[in-house]
Amino acid sequence: MREARPDDAAGLSVLLDAYRQFYACAPDLPRARAFIDDRLRRQDSVLLVAERDGDLAGFTQLYPTLCTVEAAPIYVLYDLFVHPGSREHGVGRTLLRAAAERGRRDGVVRMDLSTATTNTTAQALYASEGWLRDDEFHHYSLTLR
DSSP states (O other): OOOGGGHHHHHHHHHHHHHHHHHOOOOOHHHHHHHHHHHHTTTTTTEEEEEEEEEEEEEEEOOOOOOOOEEEEEEEEEEEEOOGGGGTTTTHHHHHHHHHHHHHHHHHHHEOOOOOOHHOOOOOOOHHOOOOOOOOOOOOOOOOO
């Protein structure tokens, strides 16, 4: 488990493209590569990667933001993806724990995430790691383009 480096861009792009396809996006490796390159260049997110047998097996991406109510920094865990061939080996759990440790180290007070209502495998993982489902607030999204 480690922070992503620029030389991970090609492998991360393949994982990101597969992640996007999981959420019903059309395959678009050049778009995934441009997005990863931009994140690594701007350093506006925290990208953590897991390796198995020398290859990237999964990644998680954290976006820093602020919570006005708590008047403190938080992270949004926006992405967590494990290559299908590396599932059932604890990679997702290890990534999730590394993300939480990174948040503690960086002094954030909370981490938030959302997942598809149908993604019960991920939901079980989150619950087993102490994440609580928010039944108090509804979350909305507005598509702008």
